Amino acid sequence: MENHESGTRSARERDGNTDLAAEATASRGEFVRRAIVAGGAAAAGGVLLAGLPRLASSAPSARQDQRIFNFILELEYMKAAFYREAAEGGQLDGEALQLAQVLSRQEQAHVDFFRRELGNAAGEEPTFDFGDATTNRDRFMESALLLEENAVSAYVGQGANLTRARMVPFGRIASVEGRHTAWVRDMLGRNAAPLAADAAKTAREVRAAIDGTGFVTS
Numbered sequence: 426m427e428n429h430e431s432g433t434r435s436a437r438e439r440d441g442n443t444d445l446a447a448e449a450t451a452s453r454g455e456f457v458r459r460a461i462v463a464g465g466a467a468a469a470g471g472v473l474l475a476g477l478p479r480l481a482s483s484a485p486s487a488r489q490d491q492r493i494f495n496f497i498l499e500l501e502y503m504k505a506a507f508y509r510e511a512a513e514g515g516q517l518d519g520e521a522l523q524l525a526q527v528l529s530r531q532e533q534a535h536v537d538f539f540r541r542e543l544g545n546a547a548g549e550e551p552t553f554d555f556g557d558a559t560t561n562r563d564r565f566m567e568s569a570l571l572l573e574e575n576a577v578s579a580y581v582g583q584g585a586n587l588t589r590a591r592m593v594p595f596g597r598i599a600s601v602e603g604r605h606t607a608w609v610r611d612m613l614g615r616n617a618a619p620l621a622a623d624a625a626k627t628a629r630e631v632r633a634a635i636d637g638t639g640f641v642t643s
Contacts, residue, residue, distance in 0.1 A: 485588040493583045495548045502550045505532035516560035552643040573606040575634045578626035
């Protein structure tokens, strides 16, 4: 049993490193965040949400790409910070620690990738307070599931609104986020693939779920 478990973890880590390398070299794509920075957070956030298409319904444009990328980047900022703090906190062990370490690297690769694509248009990273969600294993796992599932729903909801050139790199990273979700669900003893198709969420629905965590403090 121990050898099997060790082999499973090693295989997952190899897969994680392979996916990370693919993300770091993938053709240009975008994942980005709303402008929720001190001194105008509410107004800036309202403009971004109002400017985003509800689901796959608006004619694609470069300007719309930028809004969608900045919305998604916020999720990537949060996840990268969340897993980094969990990996470095010294309170997790076993597969939970491995999850935090692998996803920390991959989510940071996503952040770097999309900031590079957005250039000066990239939103700034908010400040976060994760409380004990990065040190208490049960809270860590449930928080990881919430973040990953909402990220996947955001990608599904906005992917078809992108211009054609942006769809492929967007989809390449979205598929990795789906694998993250499956890994977390498996660790929680839940069906890793409960649905034949993932649900789409609007930007407002995703925002409500993220705001409900209380993790964003800026």
